[in-house]
Amino acid sequence: MLDDRKLAVLRAIVEDFVSTNEPVGSRALVDRHNLDVSPATIRNDMAVLEEQGYIVQPHTSAGRIPTDKGYRLFVDRLSGIKPFSKAERRAIETFLAGAYDLDDVVMRTVRLLAQLTRQVAVVQYPSLSKSAVRHVELVPLSDSRLLLVLITDTGRVEQRVVELPANFDEDSVTQLRAVLNACLDGRKLTDVPSVVAELPGRVAPRERANAAAVFSVILETLVERHEEKIVTGGAANLTATDFSRGLREVLEALEEQVVLMRLLGEFDEQAAVTVKIGAENDVFGLQGTSVIAAGYGSADRPLARLGIVGPTRMDYPTAMGAVRAVARYTGQILAES
Amino acid sequence: MLDDRKLAVLRAIVEDFVSTNEPVGSRALVDRHNLDVSPATIRNDMAVLEEQGYIVQPHTSAGRIPTDKGYRLFVDRLSGIKPFSKAERRAIETFLAGAYDLDDVVMRTVRLLAQLTRQVAVVQYPSLSKSAVRHVELVPLSDSRLLLVLITDTGRVEQRVVELPANFDEDSVTQLRAVLNACLDGRKLTDVPSVVAELPGRVAPRERANAAAVFSVILETLVERHEEKIVTGGAANLTATDFSRGLREVLEALEEQVVLMRLLGEFDEQAAVTVKIGAENDVFGLQGTSVIAAGYGSADRPLARLGIVGPTRMDYPTAMGAVRAVARYTGQILAES
DNA sequence: ACTTGGCACTCGGAAGCACTGAGTGCTAGA
């Protein structure tokens, strides 16, 4: 259907348009790339490409620009992922290695990704459900209130206040803490609900009411409030592009955790770097953007996803390289701790 | 210098310009507000106001718009703070009351403020230095690493990994934990450094090396890493206005914690709602914006600041009302917990 | 001493118009 030259033409159009942001015509094409045919020939090829929906012309007397479908073909068959140089990778590594806790790792990752790609970066915290309990702590706040702190092996800390139905004494808290840690330490968070279900039996009857309150808060923390935290950065980069449907819509979408969840949720956590182009993104407000995402974490233990959001007119090979590199090193850093 | 009518004219100009975003001329002015004088008279007044620097005309044949100085006079002498209705305050209160932990309170506050004012909201976390220690927890991570968790009475949780110079055993951790809690619980964070300085004497000699590592991390957490966290929201609202020096610059400034710190740092933590207009803000990138901020927390215990960032062309009375109301209720909610 | 009506003046923005040039589609020939 599409011979080699037509593919080369498409590739050239994408590359030129990405770098100049102007519709590219047949003459400019033969000039800049050394296709040794005449503009007229290119025009014929272009006509075919347009008919098949890979390119369009914004108005009659203008050059062509790629469609979503055109970018898709480009990404799938015409370009690879541009690898990072050794020096660049070193820089990434040392920048991330300077972090001192999970929050800091995530923050640095976001900044780095935004800076490398000059797009909006989106990083999901290591998901709760993939982690295991490292420690549970109960801290008395007042006569009838406890602070429950749940620490996971990815370094994430969840805290909740527990309102107890009855007053408690120091001993019962110590006891409960011991029971919790004995039973929960090292357990996958996904296993916790079933473990907790069996706990009431291991508590003295008169403490059951209070213990039940604590248990239910634990379950809430894990299940009901299952929202995973997502951090964004580099929103200022959006101003470089003009979005068809308005910058506002995009900014609004990026501020909604729920939207971002939906967005990243559509990417496989295991998969390497994946691209969604324009309308392929059915998340409201971001249909005009492209998203490049990848899972991070070690192969046997995927943690979460990260990626970038930008205009469809994007330097895909480089951006994909950046996402892949950052995902690798972030995963690596987190595996070490 | 400026008689009553001239002030009335300035007020009218500000109000009209804020609502229409178009330079306001003498005729429109007499029409809309019932100043019972002729346009010519208004023109004379305007000439004086312009000479004094309260208003300017963008080009010769256009109406006038307020200058920073004009807005300043307006805020100081010509308008009050618009109070919120009972219903509105109720809505604020219930919205904030639904929060279940500190992070959630802050997040809700940001969202609320952004929504009420249709501007960018900026909220500073209750500052570490104003809080007291509620609990210190040490969690073993590996043979030579501990997780230090520091919980304050404002509900803030700080965590840091401590690399120990030597391996430790379970007992020594328990002991150290006990010492820490005995000495630090309830102490103001500002007092902690002096308390910690005396701690080494209370630790068994063979544990001193490890203990010292823990102590130094505590000090770092409080002093070196003294950065206070600031959260923003509602960036999408910026798209409604066009900034002279570019949206990008503003967005970039808002992403920099350091810049935001400087920004809020210029507002008195005790003071009620305060306004900085345009160039009065000397923080880079935000000279073209106005900032309205207020401290929150109870009178005897100020916690931190919150506010909004927007164009100089802003409905000051309403925005000030919103900031004041939100500051009050947020302070109230936090005082309760 | 202020206010007002009148009047000439300014200037941004819209509208109309011609021109240019990049780019196209088509057709006929190599």
Add this chain to the structure above:
DNA sequence: TCTAGCACTCAGTGCTTCCGAGTGCCAAGT
């Protein structure tokens, strides 16, 4: 199947014209 040539389209530019909102100023009125 490619190429050369040609007529056509149309966005963008630059020019002019016109309109009207708005001003500043002056002389007369209160």
